[in-house]
Amino acid sequence: MLTAFLVTALLQTSTPAEPGMVLDVAVALTMEEREVVRNARILIDGNGMIEEVGRQSELQIPKGWQLYSYPTSYAWPGGIDLHSHTHTGGWGDINDMVHPDNPELRTLDTIVADNHLHRIGRAGGVTLVNAIPGSGTNISGAGTYIKLRSRDTTDEVVFKYPGSVKVAQGYNPERSGDLGGTRMGMWWMLRWYLDRAKEVAEADTLDENPSIASIAGIFQHKHPFLVHTAGARDTFGTVRMFQVEAGVPVIVSHGSFNGYMAGAEIAALKTPLNIGPRNFDYSFNNEQRFRGLVEAYESAGNTDISVQTDAGVIPQEEFVYQATLAERLGCSTWLALESLNVNPARQGLIDDQVGRLIPGLQADIVVSTGQPLDPRSAVELVIVEGEVTYDIHEGQIY
Numbered sequence: 001m002l003t004a005f006l007v008t009a010l011l012q013t014s015t016p017a018e019p020g021m022v023l024d025v026a027v028a029l030t031m032e033e034r035e036v037v038r039n040a041r042i043l044i045d046g047n048g049m050i051e052e053v054g055r056q057s058e059l060q061i062p063k064g065w066q067l068y069s070y071p072t073s074y075a076w077p078g079g080i081d082l083h084s085h086t087h088t089g090g091w092g093d094i095n096d097m098v099h100p101d102n103p104e105l106r107t108l109d110t111i112v113a114d115n116h117l118h119r120i121g122r123a124g125g126v127t128l129v130n131a132i133p134g135s136g137t138n139i140s141g142a143g144t145y146i147k148l149r150s151r152d153t154t155d156e157v158v159f160k161y162p163g164s165v166k167v168a169q170g171y172n173p174e175r176s177g178d179l180g181g182t183r184m185g186m187w188w189m190l191r192w193y194l195d196r197a198k199e200v201a202e203a204d205t206l207d208e209n210p211s212i213a214s215i216a217g218i219f220q221h222k223h224p225f226l227v228h229t230a231g232a233r234d235t236f237g238t239v240r241m242f243q244v245e246a247g248v249p250v251i252v253s254h255g256s257f258n259g260y261m262a263g264a265e266i267a268a269l270k271t272p273l274n275i276g277p278r279n280f281d282y283s284f285n286n287e288q289r290f291r292g293l294v295e296a297y298e299s300a301g302n303t304d305i306s307v308q309t310d311a312g313v314i315p316q317e318e319f320v321y322q323a324t325l326a327e328r329l330g331c332s333t334w335l336a337l338e339s340l341n342v343n344p345a346r347q348g349l350i351d352d353q354v355g356r357l358i359p360g361l362q363a364d365i366v367v368s369t370g371q372p373l374d375p376r377s378a379v380e381l382v383i384v385e386g387e388v389t390y391d392i393h394e395g396q397i398y
Contacts, residue, residue, distance in 0.1 A: 017045070017046050018045075018046025018047070019046055019062070019064040019065050019066070020043060020044050020045040020046050020051065020062065020065045020066075020386070021044045021065055021066045021067075021068060021383075021386065022041060022042070022043055022044070022061050022062075022065050022066065022067045022068065023041070023042040023044065023068050023070075023075060023365065023367070023383070024040070024041050024042075024056055024067065024068070024069045024070065024071065025040050025042075025070045025071075025073050025074060025075040025367060026038065026039065026040070026070070026071060026072050026073055026074065027040065027073075027074045027075070028040035028042060028053060028074075028075045028076070028357055029074065029075070029076040029077075029337065029357070029372075030053060030077075030356055030357040030358060031076065031077050031337070031338060031341055031342040031355065031356045031357065032342075032356045032357070032358050034334055037053060037054065037055060038055070039055050039056050039057070040053065040054070040055065040056065040075065041053075041054060041055065041056040041058075041059045041061075042075065042357060042363075042365065043059060043062070043065075044363040044365075044383070044386045045386070046386070047386065048362060048363050048385035048386025048387065049360065049361070049362060049363060049386070050357060050358060050359050050360065050361050050362070050363050051359060052359055053357050053358060053359065068367075068381065068388075070367050070380060070381070072369075073367050073368060073369055073370075073380060074367070074368050074369075074370060074371055074372065074377070075357065075365055075366070075367050076337075076340075076341070076357070076365070076366055076368070076372055077340075077341035077342065077345075077354070077355055077356055077357055077364060077365065077366070078125065078126065078127025078128060078341065078354075078364035078365060078366050078382065078383075078384065079124075079125045079126040079127060079128075079319050079320055079340050079341060079366070080126075080127070080128045080129075080130075080306075080340070080341055080344040080345055080348070080354065080355060081121075081126055081128070081129045081130065081308055081309055081311065081316070081319050081344070082129075082130045082164070082226060082251065082253070082274050082306060082308055082344045082347065082348055083130065083132065083226065083253050083254075083274055083276065083308035083309065083310050084129035084130060084131055084132065084308070084309060084310070084311045084316060085131070085132065085134065085310070085311060085312060086115070086117040086118060086121060086129065086131070086311045086312060086316045087107055087110060087111045087112065087115075087118075087129070087131035087144070087146060088110050088111070088112050088115070089112045089115030089116055089117050089118075090117075091312070092110065093107060093110055093131070093132075093133055093134055094106075094107055094110060094133035094134060094140060094141050095133060095134030095135075095136045095140065096136070096137070096140070097136040097137055097175070099137065100137050100138055100173070100175065100178055100179060100180030100186070100189060101137055101138050101139040101189055101190075101193060102133075102137055102139060102140055102141055103139045103141065103142075103165065103193060103211060103212050103214060103215055104141070104210065104211040104212075105133060105140065105141030105142070106133075106141050106142040106143075106144070106161070106162070106214070107131045107132060107133055107141065107142065107143055107144045108142070108144045108154070108158070108161050111131060111144065111146060111154045111157070111158070113151055113152055113153055113154055113156065113157045114148075114149065114150055114151055114152065114157065117311070117312065117316050118146070118148045118316070119148075119390075119397065120315070120316060120317045120397055120398055121148060121311070121315075121316030121317050121319065122148040122382050122384075122389055122390050123317060123379060123382070123390050123396075123397035123398040124315075124316065124317030124318060124319060124320060124379060124398045125319070125320045125340075125366040125368065125372065125379045125382065126148055126316060126317070126319050126320075127147065127148055127354075127364040127366070127382065127384050127389075128145060128146065128147055128148065128159060128354060128364065129145070129146050129148065129311075129316070130143050130144070130145055130146075130163045130164055130226065130348065131143055131144045131145075131146050131163070132163075132164065132166045132226060133166045135166070135168035135172035135173060135228045136168075136172065136173060137168065137173050137180070138167060138168055138169070138173050138180060138186050138189060138190055139165065139166070139167050139190070139193060139215075140166045140167075140168065141165070141166060141214075142161070142162035142163075142164070142165050142166075142214040143162065143163045143164045143165070143166055143226065144158055144160070144161045144162065144163050145158070145159040145160040145161070145163035145348070145350065146158060146159060147159045147364075147384055147385065148384060148389065149384050149385065149387070149389060150387070150389050159350075160223075160350065162214045162217060162222070162223050163223060163348065164223050164224050164225065164226040164251070164348065165214050165215055165218060165223070165224075165225050165226070166226055166227075166228070167190065167225055167226070167227040167228065167238075167242075168227070168228040168229075169183075169186065169187075169190075169227060169228065169229045169234050169237065169238055170183070170228075170229055170230055170231060170233075170234035171230060171231075171234075172228065173186065174186075183234075187237070187241065190241065191241065191245075193212060193215060194215070194241075194242075194245075194246045194248075196212055196215075197212045197215035197216045197218070197219055198216075198219050198246070200212060200213070200216040201216040201217070201218075201219035201220050202219070204220075218248045218249060219246075219248055221248075221249060221349070222349075223249070223348075223349060224248075224249035224250055224251050224272075224347065224348065224349060225242055225248060225249065225250040225251065226250075226251045226253050226274070227242065227250060227251065227252060227253060228253050228254055229252060229253070229254060229255065229259070230254045230255065230256045230257045230259055231256075231257050231258055231259055232258050232259055232260075232261040232262040234259075235252060235255050235259035235262055235266070236262040236265060236266065238250065238252055239252065239262075239265075239266055239269060239271045243269060243271055244269065249349060250271070250272070251272045251273075251274050251306075251347050251348070252266070252271055252272065252273050252274065253274040253308065254274070254275070254276070254278070254310075255273050255274075255275055255293065255297070256275070256276075256278040256281070256293060257278075257281060258281060258283070259293075260281065260291075260293055260296035260297050260300065263296060263297045263299070263300025263301070263302060264300045264301060266297070266300070266302060267297075267300050267301030267302045268301075270304060271302075271304070272304045272305075272306070272343075272346075272347040273297055273302055273304065273305045273306070274305075274306045274307075274308050274344070274347065275293050275294050275297065275305060275306070275307055275308065275326070275339075276307050276308040276309060276310060276314065276322050277308065277309055277310040277313045277314040277322070278293065279292060279293055279294070279307075279322060279325045279326060279329065280292050280293060280325075280329055281293055281296070291329070291330075292325075292326060292328075292329025292330045292331060293326075293329075294307070294326035294329070294330075294331040294335070294336070294339065295326070295329055295330030295331040298331050298332065298335055299330075303335065304343060304346070304347065305331075305335060305338075305339050305343060306339045306340075306343045306344035306347055307319070307322040307323050307326060307336075307339045307340065308322065309322060317398045319340070320340060320372055320373075321375060322339075323336040323337065323339050323340050323372075323373060324336070324373045324374075324375050326339065327373050333373065336373055337372065337373065340372070341354075341355045341356070342355045342356050343355075362385050362386075363383055363384075363385060363386045364383065364384050364385065365381075365382075365383040366379055366381070366382050366383075367379070367380045367381035367382075367383075368380060378392065378396070379392065379398070380392045380393075
């Protein structure tokens with residue numbers, strides 16, 4: 001009897017839930033199976049999670065919740081850039097080139113929270129970036145998922161670590177004087193690390209092997225490889241080595257120049273593609289053909305495509321414009337829209353938390369004056385985990 005009384009008393013005196021917020025817009029692109037909700041209302045609870053999405057006529061505004069009304073605007077899930085180097089606020093990311101492989105390094109220790117590049121990127125509709133090392137070596141270290149929040153400390157902006165492991169094949173990491181000087185040498189070393197990491201993963205001894213723990217985590221499907229690669233030979237070589245042979249999660253990043261010429265073979269294996277910053281190919285041959293890369297891969301049967309900036313190669317705030325350009329160069333509108341949020345979330349193994357406007361996911365939402373691919377549309381409001389992090393009425397940044 002006493003126990004029941006105490007439980008009842010605790011329930012009656014517990015702190016009430018924090019009030020949430022309500023977002024009303026003309027159109028919500030949920031990115032859940034291409035669902036579009038018109039005259040939409042999004043309920044966001046006090047913990048920054050999406051509670052309900054529906055029509056304004058069907059959802060009541062909870063008492064005490066703050067209403068944000070944009071009657072002529074669009075709402076869509078925040079942009080997720082899987083290939084970014086803006087985490088230090090400049091060019092100070094990891095690019096150690098003493099050894100050909102540095103899997104023990106990580107970007108986590110180089111993050112400058114809420115730096116000016118992230119603030120501008122947020123104003124362009126980006127809410128999450130994968131902060132990765134440079135491409136000077138074949139394995140340059142572990143990346144970190146960062147939320148573009150208005151916070152002062154690293155702990156408050158880190159979403160997930162590791163977010164991925166950066167590998168580079170072809171072009172950038174080529175060197176002389178060691179095994180990194182040839183593709184045969186580079187690929188031998190990569191396979192050596194894959195074999196060692198698989199052993200560590202199977203024995204579940206990551207703590208005892210910190211130098212390759214991030215790679216071993218990939219064998220346990222905790223995060224993917226993100227591989228810088230280009231050209232048909234190296235692009236498919238990446239797919240063969242990591243997906244076909246090793247059987248681990250991998251994202252082909254860049255895939256530029258003539259990489260799309262292996263597009264049909266890549267589509268048959270359903271390999272995730274992360275295209276950019278180069279968004280087109282110009283063939284210097286008899287055809288002299290100018291072709292959009294996303295369109296070229298889509299025409300070959302690929303649908304699991306995201307775009308990226310390699311920021312600051314392309315400024316972080318122009319991430320959405322990468323999808324705009326992809327559509328302009330011939331890819332389908334829906335694929336261009338999906339390349340901004342739902343596709344990179346799935347590719348990065350974080351789609352259970354972000355990337356769509358559905359109940360139970362974090363409220364990372366962008367409100368724009370028009371359809372997001374329209375270059376005339378301005379970002380009006382950015383919400384990250386239920387918190388307003390950019391409001392155009394307080395001063396337009398981008």
